[in-house]
Amino acid sequence: MKNSIRNMCVLLVLASCSNDDYQPISYDNPEITLNIPEGFPDLNITATTNAPTTYGVVLGKKLFHDKRLSADNTIACASCHIQANAFTDNLSKAIGIEGRVGLRNTPPIQNMAFMQFYNWDGNKLVLENQPLVPIITHEEMDSSILEVIGKIENDQEYIELFNKAFGDEAVTNDRIFNSIAQFEYTLISANSKYDKVIREEGVTFTKSEAQGYQIFKDKCISCHSTELFTDQSFRNIGFPINTDSEEGGRSRVTREVDDYLRFRVPSLRNIEYTAPYGSFGQFNTLKDLLDYLDNGVVDAENLDPILKDNGNKISLTEEEKTHLISFMKTLSDTEFIGQ
Template sequence: MKKLIRHIAIVLLITSCNNDDSELVSYSNPEVSLNIPSDFPELNSSFYTNIPTEFGVELGKKLFTDVRLSTDNTISCSSCHIQESAFADHNPKGIGIEGRIGLRNAPPVQNMAFMQFYNWDGNKLQLEDQPLVPIITHEEMDSSILEVIGKLETDPSYIELFNKAFEGEGITADGIYNSIAQYEYTLISANSKYDKVKRNEGETFTTSEAQGYAVFQDKCISCHSTELFTDQSFRNIGFPINPDPEEGGRTRITGLVEDYMRFRVPSLRNIEFTAPYGSFGQFATLEDVLNYLDTGVLEADNLDPILKDNNNRIPLSTQEKTDLIAFMKTLSDAEFLGFND
C-alpha cells in the first residue's frame, strides 16, 4: 500500500483599509492518506494534479450530497449514487428533477482514481470534467454552474470551506469540480472477501466460490480483467438495444460506425448490489444476464469476437451459473458499502 501525505500551508495577508494593520490567516490542508492497492492499474493522470486533501474531500462530500446543485433543490449526486448500492441506484435509468428519465443506468462510483474513461460511452477522460454534466443536463439537475455558485455564496460554511480547500480562492466552478473529484478519488473498494483471500487474511473460498472463480477465469476474464474486474475497453456484446433514439453507444463520442452500441465494460466489484444491469438496466438480476449470454445475444456486425466466434453466446451450465454468481458475490466490499458502520 502506498500512502500519499503532504502538508500545504496557505497564508493569506489581509490588509486593513488604512493599510496600517494586517491580519495573518493560515490554513493547513494536508493530503489525505489513501490506501492504494499495489496490484491495481495505474492512476488516472489527472489524479496527480488534483490530489485529495482534507478540506477538498470534505467539501466534495458536502457538495455530493447537496440538493442545491439541482435547479429546484430536490436532488443531489447522492440521490442517484447511493453508498449501499456501490454509489449506483436501483432504477433502470437515472431519474432527475420532476421525475425526468435519463438515457442510461446510473453507473457505480467506485475506484474512479484508476479509471481511464468515465461514463458508459467514455465521453470523459478526467474525473474533474464529469460533475458539470449532471448539473446542466435537462434530465438530471437542469441547472447551471452560475446558478449553483449563486446558491452556495449565501452559505458562510461553504465560503469558509472553499477558502480552506483552495488557497483562499473563494467559491469557484473549478473548486466545485475539483473537490467532487477529490471525494470520488477516495472511494476505493479493495476489501472484499476476494481481496482478503488473495492477501491470505484467513478467508477461504467455499467450494462453489472456488469453482465459480475457475469458470470466471475460463469464460469472463477476457473482458473483466485486472483487479478492477474490467479491462476498460468498449464492446458490443449484443445486449437488448435501448429504444431511445438518442442512444448510439460509443459512436456518440467517436462518430465511428464500428462503435455503434459499444459500451465500456463495467467493473464486477460490488456487482451484487448494483442491479439492474446493462446500460439501461436491461436485466433485473445476475441470473438474467447469465441466462441471456448462455441462450444467445443479438447479432451485430460489430459484435465482440468473443461472442461472434462462439455462435453469439457464452455457454454456461446451470451449475456454472450458480458457481459464477457465488464467486461474483465475493467481490462485495461490506466496508465500502457502509454495512459495517
C-alpha cells in the same frame, strides 16, 4: 473635540478592516495518502495533479450531497449515487428533477482514481470534467454552474470550507469540480472476500465460490480483467437495444459507425449491490444476465469477437451459473458500502 477624535478612530478601524491587505486565515490542508491496493493499476494522471486533500475531500463530499446543485433543489449527486447500493440507485434508468427519466443506468463510482474513461460511453477522460454533465443535463439536474455558485457563495459553511481547501474564499467552477473529484478519488473498494482470499488473510472460498472463480477465469476474464475487474475497453456484447433514439453507445463520442452500441466494460466489484444490470438496466438479476448470454445475444456487425466466434453466446450450464454468481458475490465490499 473628543467626539471628533473618537469618530476619526472609528473610521481608521473601519478602513483597516476593509483594506486590500486583509488576508483570510490560512489552514493546514495536507494531502491524503491514498491506500493503493496491491495489483491495482497506476493512479490516473489527474488523481495525482488534483490529489485529494483533507479539506478538499470534506468540501467535495458536502457538494456531492447538496441538492442545491439541481435547479429545483431536489436532486444531489448522492440522490442517484447511493452508498448502500455501491453508489448506484437500483433503477433501470436514472431519475432526475421532476421525475425526468435519463438515457442510461446509473454507473457505480468506485475506484475512479484508477479509471481512464468515465460514463458508459467514455465521453469524459478527466474526472474533474464529469460533474458538470449531470448539473446541466435536462434529465438530471437541469441547472448551470453559475446558478450553483449563486446558491452557495454566500453560505458561511461553504465560505469557510473553500478557504480551508483552497486558501481563500473564492467559490469557482474549477474548485467545485476539483473538490468533488477529490472526494470521489477516495472511494476505493478493495476489501471484499475475494481481496482477503488473494491477500491470504486466513479466508478461503467455499467450494462453489472456488468453482465460480475458475469459470470466471475461463469465460469472463477477457473483458473483466485486472484487479478492477474491467479492462476499460468498449465492446458491443449484443445486449437488448435501448429504444431511445438518442442512444448510440461509444459512437456518440467518436462518431465512428464501428463504435455503435459499444459501451465501457463495467467493473464487477460490488456487483451484488448494483442491480439492475446493463446500460439501461436490461436485466433485473445476475441470473437473468447469464441466461441471456447463454441463450444467445443480439447479432451485430461489430459484435465482440468473443461472442461472434462462439455462436453469439457464452455457453453456461445451470450449475456453472450458480457457481459464477457465488464467486461474483465474493467481490462485495461491505465496508465500502457502509455496512
